[in-house]
Amino acid sequence: MTFLIPNMMQEVAEKKNEPSIVIKPKSGWSLPDFKELKEYRDLFYFLVWRDIKVLYAQTILGMAWAVLLPTIQIIIFTIVFGKVARIPTEGIPYVLFATVAIIPWTYMSQAMSQSSMSLVQNQSILGKIYFPRLIFPITPVLSKLVDFSISVVLVLAVMIYYRVAPSINILFFPVLVIYMMAIAAGTGMSLSALAIRFRDVKHALPFVIRMLMYTAPIVYSAASIPEKYRLLYSFNPLVGVIEGYRSCLLGLPFKWEFILPGMVTTIVLLFVGMMYFQKMERTFVDVI
Amino acid sequence: MNNQDLAIEARNLSKIYRIGLEEEQHDSLLTSLTAFVKSPLKNYRKYRSLYKFEKKDMEAGQDGNSDIIWALRDISFDVRRGEVLGIIGSNGAGKSTLLKILSRITPPTSGSAKIYGRVSSLLEVGTGFHPELTGRENIFLNGTILGMKHNEVKRKFGQIVEFSGIGKFLDTPVKRYSSGMRVRLAFSVAAHLEPEILIVDEVLAVGDAEFQKKCLGKMESVTREGRTVLFVSHNMGAITRLCPNAIHLEKGMVVHSGDSISVVRQYLSSGKATSAERVWEDDEDAPGGEVASLQAVRIKDSSGMTVDNIDIGSPIGLEMRFRVKKDGFLLNPHFHLFNQSGDHIFVTMDLDPRWRGKRRPCGTYTSTAWIPGHLLNEGRLFVTAAMGTLEPRLNQYYVRDAVSFEVIDNLQGDGARGDWTGKIDGIIRPLLKWETEFSKENQPCDL
Numbered sequence: 001m002t003f004l005i006p007n008m009m010q011e012v013a014e015k016k017n018e019p020s021i022v023i024k025p026k027s028g029w030s031l032p033d034f035k036e037l038k039e040y041r042d043l044f045y046f047l048v049w050r051d052i053k054v055l056y057a058q059t060i061l062g063m064a065w066a067v068l069l070p071t072i073q074i075i076i077f078t079i080v081f082g083k084v085a086r087i088p089t090e091g092i093p094y095v096l097f098a099t100v101a102i103i104p105w106t107y108m109s110q111a112m113s114q115s116s117m118s119l120v121q122n123q124s125i126l127g128k129i130y131f132p133r134l135i136f137p138i139t140p141v142l143s144k145l146v147d148f149s150i151s152v153v154l155v156l157a158v159m160i161y162y163r164v165a166p167s168i169n170i171l172f173f174p175v176l177v178i179y180m181m182a183i184a185a186g187t188g189m190s191l192s193a194l195a196i197r198f199r200d201v202k203h204a205l206p207f208v209i210r211m212l213m214y215t216a217p218i219v220y221s222a223a224s225i226p227e228k229y230r231l232l233y234s235f236n237p238l239v240g241v242i243e244g245y246r247s248c249l250l251g252l253p254f255k256w257e258f259i260l261p262g263m264v265t266t267i268v269l270l271f272v273g274m275m276y277f278q279k280m281e282r283t284f285v286d287v288i
Numbered sequence: 289m290n291n292q293d294l295a296i297e298a299r300n301l302s303k304i305y306r307i308g309l310e311e312e313q314h315d316s317l318l319t320s321l322t323a324f325v326k327s328p329l330k331n332y333r334k335y336r337s338l339y340k341f342e343k344k345d346m347e348a349g350q351d352g353n354s355d356i357i358w359a360l361r362d363i364s365f366d367v368r369r370g371e372v373l374g375i376i377g378s379n380g381a382g383k384s385t386l387l388k389i390l391s392r393i394t395p396p397t398s399g400s401a402k403i404y405g406r407v408s409s410l411l412e413v414g415t416g417f418h419p420e421l422t423g424r425e426n427i428f429l430n431g432t433i434l435g436m437k438h439n440e441v442k443r444k445f446g447q448i449v450e451f452s453g454i455g456k457f458l459d460t461p462v463k464r465y466s467s468g469m470r471v472r473l474a475f476s477v478a479a480h481l482e483p484e485i486l487i488v489d490e491v492l493a494v495g496d497a498e499f500q501k502k503c504l505g506k507m508e509s510v511t512r513e514g515r516t517v518l519f520v521s522h523n524m525g526a527i528t529r530l531c532p533n534a535i536h537l538e539k540g541m542v543v544h545s546g547d548s549i550s551v552v553r554q555y556l557s558s559g560k561a562t563s564a565e566r567v568w569e570d571d572e573d574a575p576g577g578e579v580a581s582l583q584a585v586r587i588k589d590s591s592g593m594t595v596d597n598i599d600i601g602s603p604i605g606l607e608m609r610f611r612v613k614k615d616g617f618l619l620n621p622h623f624h625l626f627n628q629s630g631d632h633i634f635v636t637m638d639l640d641p642r643w644r645g646k647r648r649p650c651g652t653y654t655s656t657a658w659i660p661g662h663l664l665n666e667g668r669l670f671v672t673a674a675m676g677t678l679e680p681r682l683n684q685y686y687v688r689d690a691v692s693f694e695v696i697d698n699l700q701g702d703g704a705r706g707d708w709t710g711k712i713d714g715i716i717r718p719l720l721k722w723e724t725e726f727s728k729e730n731q732p733c734d735l
Contacts, residue, residue, distance in 0.1 A: 018404075019297070022400060022401070023390065023403065025395055025397060042432050050429055053425070057420040057461075126393075127393060128393070128412045285393050
């Protein structure tokens with residue numbers, strides 16, 4: 001039986017006098033150890049893979065759920081907000097208007113709530129084994145992308161139906177994907193660290209997420225926000241993502257005044273999330 | 289000591305916890321109502337205080353009159369490369385906390401530890417197993433959770449499957465496995481970890497007899513491979529067999545350290561270890577199968593007293609109390625005896641004519657096997673209590689080293705020792721009958 005892979009042996013030899021780990025009490029603020037995270041990329045891969053694999057286990061419809069739920073939501077919204085309330089959509093057919101917003105929103109709401117509850121749900125692993133805890137809130141951000149990719153089919157179908165050809169704007173699509181992942185990650189890191197200490201998060205979260213939907217131009221158009229509130233409004237990063245997707249997919253001019261302020265918020269959220277998580281990380285096990 | 293030889297260097301490790309989290313009782317609607325209104329702020333302070341320690345807490349804790357408990361207090365020790373160190377102590381002595389700190393699961397409150405090399409810790413087998421995933425998938429998932437790389441798991445996949453013996457069910461979801469199969473699979477993954485430093489907590493106490501033997505064998509080979517191992521166990525037999533050195537923790541502090549045989553001996557004689565008797569109060573936790581479960585095992589002398597030390601010339605009673613939950617089985621209660629070096633000395637089965645070949649009704653049974661005096665050698669002996677049904681053959685329980693006792697030679701000259709005062713080797717020391725014939729020679733003796 002072999003017990004050390006050759007390159008590991010070398011690594012050990014080089015660092016013989018340096019402790020590979022120093023354990024001591026830790027306090028203060030710091031950024032995560034990205035080098036260590038990279039070491040654990042295989043685990044990342046398997047946890048994401050587990051999430052995907054397990055999500056539709058023992059279901060009849062399987063991955064069709066990823067399309068079915070947003071479809072129903074789009075139908076209801078079209079009836080309620082498009083037909084009954086007749087919300088102005090700047091001339092875009094309501095189905096099209098809602099679809100390009102609901103798909104990214106579905107991703108963000110699911111990734112945010114799963115990520116926020118990730119530590120509480122994995123507390124049995126938390127107390128038994130060490131690996132960088134940051135893996136937990138990040139995993140749903142990645143695994144939910146699978147559902148997102150599947151449901152993009154729905155967007156394509158609606159676009160084909162309304163004969164909307166993709167414009168050059170489509171090149172902005174990857175940026176928007178990263179943008180929305182960053183929002184989910186930032187929120188997830190902060191809230192998961194908070195949730196393990198105060199389970200109040202668990203009770204508030206579903207409600208907050210439902211309310212968040214109305215803070216973003218999903219069922220209505222951002223243009224209907226009065227001019228003087230627009231800057232304040234667009235610091236909500238959800239506004240930027242949704243407006244961004246709409247312009248990107250439907251080939252409309254980008255409204256940067258809605259997109260850029262949210263990016264600032266997102267970067268702040270991401271750093272605050274990482275640092276808060278890092279600060280709380282080592283006490284997680286003691287407060288489970 | 290040159291620090292090139294060091295694997296772990298722990299200095300003044302301390303860990304404190306706050307326990308003052310009891311709920312208040314309210315005796316009227318009004319008081320509970322006002323408490324309810326005031327509670328959010330109070331709850332906030334309470335949960336916040338869980339991990340905030342002030343300097344005064346550290347000092348107050350010293351007198352013991354606060355809501356602080358010291359799980360570990362100023363622990364310092366070194367572990368050399370390739371050393372196998374056992375950690376013993378009664379429940380709540382701080383063993384698990386120490387392992388958790390060294391595995392980086394929880395940070396110390398003060399002090400530090402330097403670790404030289406790749407660490408894997410096994411505080412529980414099967415961490416991260418997902419019931420919906422198949423055995424194959426769980427091997428990969430669990431392997432990476434335990435710190436293996438994907439390629440490493442791939443390379444050892446065959447060995448893991450073979451060791452677990454679940455080959456046929458590899459592609460079945462783990463939720464359809466029996467608990468035994470799950471444990472075997474989990475241990476097999478864990479057993480193929482190959483870190484430089486391995487931290488193990490009680491994982492040997494799983495599975496049936498056959499599998500336990502396999503696990504212990506695996507542990508033995510791991511320790512022979514020159515890896516550094518930290519091993520926590522309540523199983524004194526395993527500690528003395530596997531670890532040349534041991535430390536004994538009590539109330540978060542090191543009481544003794546040194547070679548494991550003397551540390552174990554001191555531990556057992558400290559009265560902290562209830563080595564001669566073990567009772568399972570709760571049927572839930574009691575080892576057992578569908579037919580019978582173990583309630584208690586003890587060592588007694590001829591007067592029926594529980595004893596830890598017994599004279600080499602006195603008969604020794606091995607007693608087990610068990611509960612039969614299903615009517616109509618032929619039962620085979622038996623004991624295995626092992627010595628400190630792990631030699632299997634004998635197996636003895638219940639031959640009481642009142643029950644031999646008879647199907648047993650439900651109820652509680654107490655069976656005793658008597659070992660005659662002047663049979664065993666001096667030293668500590670470990671008793672394994674086991675039970676099986678005969679037709680069909682089903683294991684009910686197998687509790688390795690359930691109890692232990694010390695055989696002591698009183699040097700009275702009535703034993704097999706005779707007039708010899710030196711060391712006597714051997715697995716047993718029976719008092720045998722000697723006969724000596726003599727015939728006188730006709731020639732005188734050589735000069």
